[in-house]
Amino acid sequence: MTASAVAAATQLPRIHIIGTGNVGCLVAHSLRTLRQPPPIVLIFHRQDVKTTFRRRGNRIRVERDRVASIVSGFEWQVMDALEYWMPQYLSPIRSLIVATKAHQAVPALQKIKDRLSPDSTIMLLQNGMGVLDEINRSVFPDPAKRPNVVLGINSHGAHTSRPFSVVHAGYGKIDLGVVPRTPSPPSSERSFKGATGDTTKDTPTPSSADTDSSAETTTGDVYSNNNLLNSPPDLETLPESTRELIQVLLSCYDLSFGLVSYPEILAIQLEKLAVNAVINSLTVMFNCYNGQLLYNHSISRMIRLTLFEISKVIAAMPELDNIPSREIRFSPERLERVVIGIAKRTAVNVSSMLQDVRAGKQTEVEYINGYVVNKGAELGIPCSVNFMLKEMVKGKLEMIGARLREDLPLDPSYTRAPYPDLL
Numbered sequence: 001m002t003a004s005a006v007a008a009a010t011q012l013p014r015i016h017i018i019g020t021g022n023v024g025c026l027v028a029h030s031l032r033t034l035r036q037p038p039p040i041v042l043i044f045h046r047q048d049v050k051t052t053f054r055r056r057g058n059r060i061r062v063e064r065d066r067v068a069s070i071v072s073g074f075e076w077q078v079m080d081a082l083e084y085w086m087p088q089y090l091s092p093i094r095s096l097i098v099a100t101k102a103h104q105a106v107p108a109l110q111k112i113k114d115r116l117s118p119d120s121t122i123m124l125l126q127n128g129m130g131v132l133d134e135i136n137r138s139v140f141p142d143p144a145k146r147p148n149v150v151l152g153i154n155s156h157g158a159h160t161s162r163p164f165s166v167v168h169a170g171y172g173k174i175d176l177g178v179v180p181r182t183p184s185p186p187s188s189e190r191s192f193k194g195a196t197g198d199t200t201k202d203t204p205t206p207s208s209a210d211t212d213s214s215a216e217t218t219t220g221d222v223y224s225n226n227n228l229l230n231s232p233p234d235l236e237t238l239p240e241s242t243r244e245l246i247q248v249l250l251s252c253y254d255l256s257f258g259l260v261s262y263p264e265i266l267a268i269q270l271e272k273l274a275v276n277a278v279i280n281s282l283t284v285m286f287n288c289y290n291g292q293l294l295y296n297h298s299i300s301r302m303i304r305l306t307l308f309e310i311s312k313v314i315a316a317m318p319e320l321d322n323i324p325s326r327e328i329r330f331s332p333e334r335l336e337r338v339v340i341g342i343a344k345r346t347a348v349n350v351s352s353m354l355q356d357v358r359a360g361k362q363t364e365v366e367y368i369n370g371y372v373v374n375k376g377a378e379l380g381i382p383c384s385v386n387f388m389l390k391e392m393v394k395g396k397l398e399m400i401g402a403r404l405r406e407d408l409p410l411d412p413s414y415t416r417a418p419y420p421d422l423l
């Protein structure tokens with residue numbers, strides 16, 4: 001970096017990243033390869049992750065078309081570190097990219113929530129749906145104290161063989177959508193009736209609005225100003241930290257970030273939910289590549305049944321009223337075309353859920369098929385196919401977990417179960 005670039009970079013606000021799996025590493029790497037890279041702070045959840053990072057030379061490696069690019073210059077913090085009282089561990093966080101798995105987002109944010117405020121912006125990059133709801137409920141119950149939120153939906157394919165080393169195998173994009181903040185506009189503009197509450201009631205006073213979480217929906221805080229919601233927001237109108245984060249991400253050309261409207265990001269998120277509900281769980285069931293789900297009559301029938309339930313749930317979700325052409329976009333036939341297209345495009349991928357199950361790691365199935373089942377239950381739509389897929393993934397993980405534990409018997413009196421290797 002030239003001296004002027006260093007000087008310019010020191011002016012740029014720090015971006016913190018929590019979660020250094022495939023997606024976190026891709027984004028961190030991309031930001032550090034900018035001509036004027038912002039300072040990036042990687043937040044590790046445990047000391048041993050930091051030790052591994054140091055052993056890798058404090059660098060992140062990304063391989064594309066067999067060409068490796070290695071970047072350094074990262075700062076880091078460890079959440080459970082003894083030195084947690086040091087100023088950098090207490091300083092406010094302006095921008096935070098949350099790239100953890102869905103089930104890790106809340107525990108991670110609990111540990112650093114005091115460093116976040118309404119002046120901060122967090123970007124969520126999880127698979128599935130329901131994470132924002134959980135964060136609002138258990139990390140930031142008071143809407144007035146919440147940070148600004150950007151949803152990011154990733155369609156890049158990446159896998160890793162070693163920590164902090166990622167193979168960027170499938171080029172996709174990352175769509176960004178800004179979640180509108182509460183308090184909402186005046187009551188006359190608020191006609192949206194949420195799944196769990198009615199926001200048409202009189203405009204609450206700031207204090208009652210702050211505590212009224214019943215007016216929120218799974219998809220965040222929504223108000224129905226169609227003009228505002230159906231086109232991407234004007235950057236100038238966004239809170240400063242949101243604008244800064246989005247501007248820098250839009251300049252990362254290798255990851256093709258794009259800003260879309262709030263209804264559009266919900267639609268993209270739901271399409272991805274449908275794709276993951278089918279491909280991820282079925283590849284676990286059949287222990288196969290994505291492409292092996294194609295051209296198989298029995299599997300086609302299972303795909304159709306799964307999508308039929310998902311389509312019915314999406315059609316009934318009142319918080320999605322703002323999504324244009326919802327009936328056509330989320331019809332079972334269209335969803336099937338989307339799923340088949342992605343299975344073809346990612347034919348030689350091992351789905352992220354199958355990667356997790358094989359490694360004995362918790363999956364995101366509760367936020368994918370589980371989300372459909374829970375939403376269906378709220379709306380009176382039974383989703384037994386998705387329920388079975390969810391339980392099947394969890395059952396398979398338990399089986400593999402038991403086998404992995406057998407490989408490391410902690411109890412010397414334990415004798416191996418007499419099952420030859422079939423899984």
Ligand SMILES: CC(C)(CO)C(=O)C(=O)O
Nearest residue numbers: 279346349350351352353
């Ligand atoms: C699109 C797909 C199914 C690609 O593998 C994916 O998103 C995943 O594996 O999580």
